[in-house]
Amino acid sequence: MKVFKNIIDNIKPTFSKGGKLGFLHSTFDAFETFLFVPDTVAKNGVHIKDSIDLKRVMTVVIVALMPALLFGMWNTGYQHNLAIGGTMGFWEMFFFGFIKVLPLIIVSYVVGLGIEFAAAQIRGHEVNEGFLVSGMLIPLIMPVDVPLWILALSVAFAVIVGKEVFGGTGMNIWNPALLSRAFVFFAYPSQISGDKIWIAGLSKGEGIIDGFSGATPLANAKAGLEIPSLQDMFLGLIPGSIGETSTLAILIGAAILLFTGIASWRIMLSVFAGGAAIGILINLLAPATAQVGEIGHYMALPFYYHFVMGGFAFGAVFMATDPVTGSQTNSGKYVYGFLIGVFAVIIRVFNPGYPEGMMLSILLMNTFAPLIDYVVVDRNIKRRLKRAALKK
Amino acid sequence: MCIFAPKFFKIMSNHIRLSKGLNIPLKGSAKNQITKTVSSDIIAVKPTDFKLVNIKLLVKEGDIVKAGTPVLADKKRPEIVFCSPASGVVSEIIRGEKRKLLEVRIKTDKTNDFLAFDVPNIKTAKREEIIKSLVESGLWATIKQRPYGIVPNPDVEPKAIFISAFDSSPLAPDFDFALKAEFENIQTAVNALAKLTVGGVHLSFNPDNGSSSPFHRLENTIQHVFAGPHPAGNTGIQIHHINPINKGEVVWTVDMYALAAIGRLFNKGIYDVHKTIPVTGPRAVNPSYITCLPGMKISDIAEYIDNSGELDVRAISGNVLTGENVGKDGFLGFYHNQITFISEGKYHEMFGWAKPFRAKKFSVSRSYFSWLMPKKEYSLDSNINGGERAFVVTGEYEKVLPMDIYPMFLLKAILAEDIDKMEALGIYEIVEEDLALCEFVCPSKTEIQDIVSKGIALMVKEMS
Numbered sequence: 001m002k003v004f005k006n007i008i009d010n011i012k013p014t015f016s017k018g019g020k021l022g023f024l025h026s027t028f029d030a031f032e033t034f035l036f037v038p039d040t041v042a043k044n045g046v047h048i049k050d051s052i053d054l055k056r057v058m059t060v061v062i063v064a065l066m067p068a069l070l071f072g073m074w075n076t077g078y079q080h081n082l083a084i085g086g087t088m089g090f091w092e093m094f095f096f097g098f099i100k101v102l103p104l105i106i107v108s109y110v111v112g113l114g115i116e117f118a119a120a121q122i123r124g125h126e127v128n129e130g131f132l133v134s135g136m137l138i139p140l141i142m143p144v145d146v147p148l149w150i151l152a153l154s155v156a157f158a159v160i161v162g163k164e165v166f167g168g169t170g171m172n173i174w175n176p177a178l179l180s181r182a183f184v185f186f187a188y189p190s191q192i193s194g195d196k197i198w199i200a201g202l203s204k205g206e207g208i209i210d211g212f213s214g215a216t217p218l219a220n221a222k223a224g225l226e227i228p229s230l231q232d233m234f235l236g237l238i239p240g241s242i243g244e245t246s247t248l249a250i251l252i253g254a255a256i257l258l259f260t261g262i263a264s265w266r267i268m269l270s271v272f273a274g275g276a277a278i279g280i281l282i283n284l285l286a287p288a289t290a291q292v293g294e295i296g297h298y299m300a301l302p303f304y305y306h307f308v309m310g311g312f313a314f315g316a317v318f319m320a321t322d323p324v325t326g327s328q329t330n331s332g333k334y335v336y337g338f339l340i341g342v343f344a345v346i347i348r349v350f351n352p353g354y355p356e357g358m359m360l361s362i363l364l365m366n367t368f369a370p371l372i373d374y375v376v377v378d379r380n381i382k383r384r385l386k387r388a389a390l391k392k
Numbered sequence: 393m394c395i396f397a398p399k400f401f402k403i404m405s406n407h408i409r410l411s412k413g414l415n416i417p418l419k420g421s422a423k424n425q426i427t428k429t430v431s432s433d434i435i436a437v438k439p440t441d442f443k444l445v446n447i448k449l450l451v452k453e454g455d456i457v458k459a460g461t462p463v464l465a466d467k468k469r470p471e472i473v474f475c476s477p478a479s480g481v482v483s484e485i486i487r488g489e490k491r492k493l494l495e496v497r498i499k500t501d502k503t504n505d506f507l508a509f510d511v512p513n514i515k516t517a518k519r520e521e522i523i524k525s526l527v528e529s530g531l532w533a534t535i536k537q538r539p540y541g542i543v544p545n546p547d548v549e550p551k552a553i554f555i556s557a558f559d560s561s562p563l564a565p566d567f568d569f570a571l572k573a574e575f576e577n578i579q580t581a582v583n584a585l586a587k588l589t590v591g592g593v594h595l596s597f598n599p600d601n602g603s604s605s606p607f608h609r610l611e612n613t614i615q616h617v618f619a620g621p622h623p624a625g626n627t628g629i630q631i632h633h634i635n636p637i638n639k640g641e642v643v644w645t646v647d648m649y650a651l652a653a654i655g656r657l658f659n660k661g662i663y664d665v666h667k668t669i670p671v672t673g674p675r676a677v678n679p680s681y682i683t684c685l686p687g688m689k690i691s692d693i694a695e696y697i698d699n700s701g702e703l704d705v706r707a708i709s710g711n712v713l714t715g716e717n718v719g720k721d722g723f724l725g726f727y728h729n730q731i732t733f734i735s736e737g738k739y740h741e742m743f744g745w746a747k748p749f750r751a752k753k754f755s756v757s758r759s760y761f762s763w764l765m766p767k768k769e770y771s772l773d774s775n776i777n778g779g780e781r782a783f784v785v786t787g788e789y790e791k792v793l794p795m796d797i798y799p800m801f802l803l804k805a806i807l808a809e810d811i812d813k814m815e816a817l818g819i820y821e822i823v824e825e826d827l828a829l830c831e832f833v834c835p836s837k838t839e840i841q842d843i844v845s846k847g848i849a850l851m852v853k854e855m856s
Contacts, residue, residue, distance in 0.1 A: 005742075035738060036741060037741040037777060040776050041736060041738060041774040041776065042737075043839065043842075044717055045714075045824075045840070045841040046713050047706065047713075047732075047734060048712050048773065049753065049778075049834075049837065050755050050777070050832055051750055051753035051755045052756075052778055052833075052835045053779065054836060055746075055778065056759050056778075098588065128782075167782075169784060170784045185698050214504070225847065261759070264787055323784060329786075330790055333787075380796065380797070380817070381817065383796065384818060388638035
């Protein structure tokens with residue numbers, strides 16, 4: 001520890017303002033504070049502070065993402081093995097997935113953090129920790145066969161247009177990770193859509209068993225085809241974006257986030273409540289005579305299937321709970337989460353084109369979160385005015 | 393309890409339970425024992441203690457003062473004066489940048505020569521007479537006005553007066569112990585204050601000191617009980633639940649020590665502001681109570697400072713949430729009823745934020761495994777454990793603020809200097825101390841009390 005400290009102290013003058021490499025002081029500061037919690041002390045005001053800081057908050061989220069990430073790696077191998085009809089063992093599958101997923105993570109962090117550092121440098125600010133989480137979320141919501149250049153572009157888009165133009169972490173309107181996914185979805189529909197992209201190697205088609213589909217359960221549900229068992233979908237033995245398939249792994253992450261108090265239980269709970277409410281309503285409205293493939297048929301799918309298919313759980317636990325882009329008032333969080341659940345299921349069932357609704361639903365509610373807060377805060381203001389009026 | 397119940401005693405069913413808040417498990421609480429009576433050579437009157445008052449200096453070096461001689465006055469309202477707590481000679485006038493007046497130092501003669509005030513009999517005194525005595529004696533400054541937490545305007549009658557009979561802040565004084573000999577004085581003060589408002593004198597207890605507190609017997613009070621963690625003892629929180637302040641309304645708050653001093657004024661005709669306060673904190677040796685005067689030099693109690701260990705000691709006049717870092721050579725503030733010694737957190741902790749377990753650090757979140765030891769008391773230091781960031785995490789402030797107020801929105805309104813929004817969102821109901829816990833828990837390390845101070849200063853400027 002002393003050694004590191006000495007090195008840092010020795011090179012610090014070079015990177016400080018006025019030093020030879022003074023223009024890099026933000027970058028230097030980021031590395032220094034990464035290694036050491038700074039020796040900043042409280043001025044007047046509160047003289048002692050809680051030991052939590054944003055780095056810790058982000059670290060906890062990363063830890064909570066680990067089960068989904070590790071499962072995603074294994075599942076990448078597992079799905080590939082299914083597709084080629086192979087006989088890979090557990091570690092083989094995991095290693096296969098690891099090799100596939102690692103480049104995505106590296107590209108995401110290198111591009112995203114590169115831009116963050118540059119932006120901090122230009123502004124002369126400290127580097128914010130926000131991208132530590134976004135950089136992990138982005139690969140987890142991508143299909144495994146996404147070309148790296150598309151991933152790099154989408155990360156750049158999300159960080160620059162989604163975050164830095166608004167002023168950096170804490171100032172953005174939309175969840176950067178979802179923005180990157182939306183960018184991929186709308187900018188490269190030909191490369192990134194259909195049933196072939198969810199399983200590694202499927203789009204190239206080498207060594208794949210005849211007739212292997214690779215479609216996600218959501219796509220199958222939409223088309224009225226057979227979907228995997230509830231248990232398989234809960235465990236995550238299905239094709240899909242890397243981190244979204246296993247509801248179990250996501251729930252472990254949710255438990256970590258809720259126990260540590262990092263994420264809002266209000267949002268998580270109400271997303272599921274919203275999904276259940278609209279799902280039950282749609283179930284009740286489903287026509288009894290619908291043919292397979294018609295919307296009416298999909299409407300009859302029991303509502304809880306939506307929780308284990310696609311990105312519903314992942315979105316509810318890791319995306320909707322982003323404190324910056326979500327509703328900031330406690331009562332607003334209920335409304336915000338509830339509507340995310342509602343819109344996600346509505347988009348899934350009734351929109352003819354795209355089988356998944358979670359991404360657009362969260363982005364939509366990100367847009368409306370300030371309005372929800374405005375209404376909540378306005379009610380508080382009215383209460384205060386009413387109280388004053390009663391007095392007179 | 394009933395056997396003590398005199399005829400004015402009102403038993404109220406005002407039992408309010410607050411679930412939001414936090415008791416920070418800080419080491420170094422004072423044991424109920426007076427271990428020193430401080431007799432200071434030098435006492436300072438600090439203009440900086442009086443928030444938003446434009447100060448005029450009334451004395452010069454070499455002037456002889458008694459306890460109760462005015463030393464400073466308010467430029468705008470010259471009748472409001474701030475007095476010397478002891479008798480002696482003005483030895484030094486300390487100025488800072490731009491000749492800002494920082495301290496008036498008085499070399500005490502240790503004779504405790506009090507200026508005699510002609511005070512009315514409380515039983516028969518009129519409102520004006522009581523106010524005149526309070527203003528003249530300098531004790532007027534012990535009363536604080538809400539909104540803003542400033543020295544009140546004597547011409548405005550308050551809606552009511554609020555007193556907290558307990559302090560819930562970290563390592564706070566135990567009034568039942570520290571003021572047990574002052575019951576008669578406090579009763580006199582309550583009787584005097586009761587004549588200044590039609591809304592009554594509201595006194596709030598917590599259930600722990602509930603029925604055992606001697607102050608339950610205080611006549612002429614409307615009593616309430618506030619259960620729950622800090623900030624349940626803050627008058628701001630209590631007012632919010634008893635009778636919230638609306639636009640245009642004014643209430644007063646007085647602390648228990650000030651009541652004792654006010655009582656002494658009316659009982660004896662003197663400005664006697666001595667108090668028995670705790671010396672506390674993780675770096676305090678033998679944390680216990682001392683009897684001293686406001687303006688006492690911290691070095692007068694140097695033997696209570698634990699100088700062992702690598703880290704420097706931060707001497708705080710007041711508590712760790714709201715006090716002032718005065719340094720070991722500083723002086724006790726006029727409004728402070730406690731001294732706290734903590735470590736100065738000037739160190740770099742390697743990978744501190746990444747450690748699963750930080751045994752020496754406390755966090756209200758469970759992101760460190762310190763939740764495994766709920767009973768542990770911590771030797772917290774002044775390191776802010778991170779860097780300042782933009783607002784990111786939401787919902788944390790609400791967990792420690794038992795008020796119907798949206799702190800983050802209010803803070804943003806203050807930062808935007810939007811007077812209308814500040815007013816609408818509740819600036820009248822808070823002072824810095826009410827949001828101190830928000831500052832403690834903030835992961836972005838926002839200096840919330842500083843923002844609130846700026847907001848209040850802006851309101852005072854715009855509204856006057």
